[in-house]
Amino acid sequence: MTVTADRAAQAAKNPRELIPAWAFDLLASDFRKKHHTSHRYTERVIGQMLVFLKAAGQIRRDARKDPAAYVRIVPTRPVDEAWHEALQRTEVYLPISLAFADSVIHHRPVMDDDIRSGAALARTIPYLHRTGLYVDPEFWDAETGSSCCPPECNDMGGKAVTGSWGGLAPDGPFTIRV
Template identity: 80%
Template sequence: MTIATDQTASAVKNPRTLIPSWAFDLLVYDFRKKHHTSHAYTERVVGQTLVFLKAAGQIRREARRDPGAYVRIVPTRPVDEAWHEALQRTEVYLPMSLAFANSMIHHRPVMDDDIASGAALARTIPYLHRTGMYVDPEFWNAEAGSSCCPPECNDQGGREFLGSWEGRVADGPLTISF
């Protein structure tokens, strides 16, 4: 039994390996600067944010092949706080989104019954494990019903169509040349 547990633990990968070390260090620096957390905690929460975004990216890629494969997953409050910081570091966030999802991974703050009940988080955790990355239980267990967004933010159009850009940008897939 112990041997199986040790083998399982070694089979998962460190989320830090998902992006270049300089990019990881920038995300850690940004989070610590704003939240005044320990270095160890910050590295862990940033790592779990990367696991979440990797899972979201995998879902987006699958849903482009089969729209029925789309599943809504959600971060916990600490992971969402790190996501907010990552969104502001565009030189890291854009290439990371492209690497994980082959498109931008957008953030729409919303709190609804699916999140409040814990159903969304219960649905999320298996997708995190599918990434092959270490899923740190401190950031996912006992966090059901949490969100960065209070209920009053539902008027921000979390699930409604946001509208057209009326020819200001090209229709179709986003292509960025490097």
């Protein structure tokens, strides 16, 4: 049996259904105001950002059970721009992170050879498909080597050493459990 791309796209779940309509609309409104994009494009890029966060969250959950299951995935430039907007809307972003990962999904800007070569994106796409959500090829297929981060940006692949908070907060990665 052969499944066409159109049928496969219809079978995949709409990422918009992952969060309440009011939250999706709020993220879309924020993005549209800053980027001056059409309603259709905005809804699609917000949806793909949710697909990416869902995949990242599942990787985090799996890695807590088995650290060897951790894999670094990366967004494309347009998806990353939507992620930046979502990060600023904390009343929406924090519940998304908690729902998808049981912790905060942190953003660590980086540009490295793994991204420039396309290896990071090639590794990312199968994890997006594993979510069962619609993966819009326009936002993933031609984006090899893109990042929100300028070329001089590098934090050792997201493994930068953080300093002490001097007792104000726990040292190391901070996770909120509910």
